[in-house]
Amino acid sequence: MRQAWRVADVRAAEKSLMATLPDGTLMQRAAAGLARRCALLLDGDVYGARVVLLVGSGDNGGDTLYAGAALARRGAQVRALLLTPERVHLAGLAALRASGGFTTSHLPDRADLVLDGIVGIGASGGLRPPAAAIVRRLGSLRGRTGDRAVIVAVDVPSGVAVDTGDVPGEAVDADVTVTFGCLKPAHVIGPAAVRCGEVELIDIGLGPALVMSPAVQLAETSDIAEWWPVPGATSDKYTRGVVGLATGSAGYPGAALLGCTGALAGPSGMVRYAGSAHAEVVRAHPSVVAAPRVADSGRVQAWVCGSGLGTGADARTELRSVLATSLPVLLDADAITLLVGGKHAEDLRRDAPVVLTPHDGEFKRLAGESPGADRAGAAARLAAWTNAVVLLKGDRTIVATPAGEIWVNPTGSAALATAGSGDVLAGLLGSLLAAGLPAVKAAVAAAFVHGLAGRHAALDGPVTAPDVAAAIRPVLGRILQ
Numbered sequence: 430m431r432q433a434w435r436v437a438d439v440r441a442a443e444k445s446l447m448a449t450l451p452d453g454t455l456m457q458r459a460a461a462g463l464a465r466r467c468a469l470l471l472d473g474d475v476y477g478a479r480v481v482l483l484v485g486s487g488d489n490g491g492d493t494l495y496a497g498a499a500l501a502r503r504g505a506q507v508r509a510l511l512l513t514p515e516r517v518h519l520a521g522l523a524a525l526r527a528s529g530g531f532t533t534s535h536l537p538d539r540a541d542l543v544l545d546g547i548v549g550i551g552a553s554g555g556l557r558p559p560a561a562a563i564v565r566r567l568g569s570l571r572g573r574t575g576d577r578a579v580i581v582a583v584d585v586p587s588g589v590a591v592d593t594g595d596v597p598g599e600a601v602d603a604d605v606t607v608t609f610g611c612l613k614p615a616h617v618i619g620p621a622a623v624r625c626g627e628v629e630l631i632d633i634g635l636g637p638a639l640v641m642s643p644a645v646q647l648a649e650t651s652d653i654a655e656w657w658p659v660p661g662a663t664s665d666k667y668t669r670g671v672v673g674l675a676t677g678s679a680g681y682p683g684a685a686l687l688g689c690t691g692a693l694a695g696p697s698g699m700v701r702y703a704g705s706a707h708a709e710v711v712r713a714h715p716s717v718v719a720a721p722r723v724a725d726s727g728r729v730q731a732w733v734c735g736s737g738l739g740t741g742a743d744a745r746t747e748l749r750s751v752l753a754t755s756l757p758v759l760l761d762a763d764a765i766t767l768l769v770g771g772k773h774a775e776d777l778r779r780d781a782p783v784v785l786t787p788h789d790g791e792f793k794r795l796a797g798e799s800p801g802a803d804r805a806g807a808a809a810r811l812a813a814w815t816n817a818v819v820l821l822k823g824d825r826t827i828v829a830t831p832a833g834e835i836w837v838n839p840t841g842s843a844a845l846a847t848a849g850s851g852d853v854l855a856g857l858l859g860s861l862l863a864a865g866l867p868a869v870k871a872a873v874a875a876a877f878v879h880g881l882a883g884r885h886a887a888l889d890g891p892v893t894a895p896d897v898a899a900a901i902r903p904v905l906g907r908i909l910q
């Protein structure tokens with residue numbers, strides 16, 4: 430499991446750690462790690478490399494100057510462009526000069542490596558115009574071999590909103606981001622995460638001081654392997670869990686079929702289907718036990734309701750039926766639309782878990798506003814308001830609990846942006862709920878495996894929802910081996 434902390438918590442941890450260390454120790458650790466990574470990016474060919482430092486007025490600029498000094502000592506031609514020369518980190522600048530580096534008043538035409546030290550976790554608002562103009566030109570810099578200059582962001586790419594992962598305006602598009610002490614939300618959430626490129630975390634000894642809860646958590650393959658329910662010697666189809674799907678309609682039988690495909694790939698021992706697509710479902714999936722309505726179905730341990738269900742009177746009845754149970758319920762698509770206006774809000778005040786899986790449009794309908802720039806915060810607010818686990822779909826899907834726990838999925842893939850892929854996710858997640866996984870783990874694990882399935886399917890070309898569903902099993906085979 431990986432974790433990211435908010436700026437205020439990082440600063441508090443740094444402060445408590447600095448109280449025990451000689452002045453400047455953390456910056457020296459940070460700069461040493463940064464310089465080491467830069468040397469590797471130059472393939473060890475540091476001597477004669479053209480290195481450009483973009484240096485802002487804070488400690489982020491200080492890290493950059495010290496790292497530049499280390500590279501200059503190894504023979505690199507280091508030029509520092511000071512954005513606010515009157516407020517530069519003086520000791521860092523002295524170190525650079527003493528090592529043979531220079532300052533420059535303009536962005537050089539050629540560079541092998543650019544270090545972005547304009548602004549780090551002290552950023553407020555979007556980049557100011559002079560910095561924004563420089564950042565716009567970075568993509569055109571070429572180095573010794575004619576290749577594009579490698580861009581390294583120091584701590585975070587300048588221009589991103591560190592706590593939310595938003596990119597409000599011009600921002601550095603880094604190949605590598607070298608961060609210090611711990612990850613921050615911008616490294617893992619939203620468009621900022623894309624601007625980071627590869628993220629390298631340098632240990633500066635901050636760990637023991639990070640006593641506050643992380644802002645965001647990310648599951649790793651080992652977590653999924655640990656959580657995923659697997660049958661034991663005494664398991665049978667009922668003890669493995671039975672998932673029920675109240676999905677699809679005459680207009681959208683495909684949603685029922687795709688949901689069942691996702692559910693069949695999950696860990697539960699049996700899939701029941703309730704709805705008007707029952708004949709099609711049994712034809713396509715002989716192992717599914719189907720009935721026309723929720724009321725006619727046998728026992729299940731969790732319900733999935735909504736995908737392709739419609740929003741008419743019959744759909745309302747089915748939604749009421751699943752919410753009236755004391756079982757975990759996943760509400761997707763039309764079931765979310767049916768909640769709008771608060772008509773079923775009181776039904777969400779139930780003891781058994783509810784999982785909501787909105788995309789941005791459904792989120793807006795339900796919450797009354799778009800997720801906006803702070804997707805994690807928005808998901809957490811909706812989770813608290815609805816008393817449900819909210820899985821907000823996106824490139825980096827967010828899972829938030831009513832208690833404010835937030836997860837971000839690292840396996841997202843553009844391949845999942847295809848009709849019906851959400852139905853597959855709902856079925857898979859429902860299967861995990863039926864198998865007894867707590868709602869938050871079920872949501873995190875389903876998003877993780879679904880994302881990998883999208884990537885796996887994309888290896889063979891353009892992806893459709895059935896391809897995603899078909900890829901779940903090989904992906905799980907690898908995770909659980």
Ligand SMILES: NC(=O)C1=CN([C@@H]2O[C@H](COP(=O)(O)OP(=O)(O)OC[C@H]3O[C@@H](n4cnc5c(N)ncnc54)[C@H](O)[C@@H]3O)[C@@H](O)[C@H]2O)[C@@H](O)CC1
Binds near residue numbers: 549
């Ligand atoms: N505090 C610590 O113990 C450590 C801090 N480190 C570095 O210090 C950084 C934080 O340093 P600071 O707190 O000095 O803050 P920053 O260096 O991130 O930025 C603060 C400066 O940037 C300017 N600024 C703010 N928003 C701007 C914008 N939108 N456009 C242009 N300029 C803007 C402000 O005028 C301010 O002077 C970290 O990101 C990291 O790189 C590391 O050395 C590790 C240890």
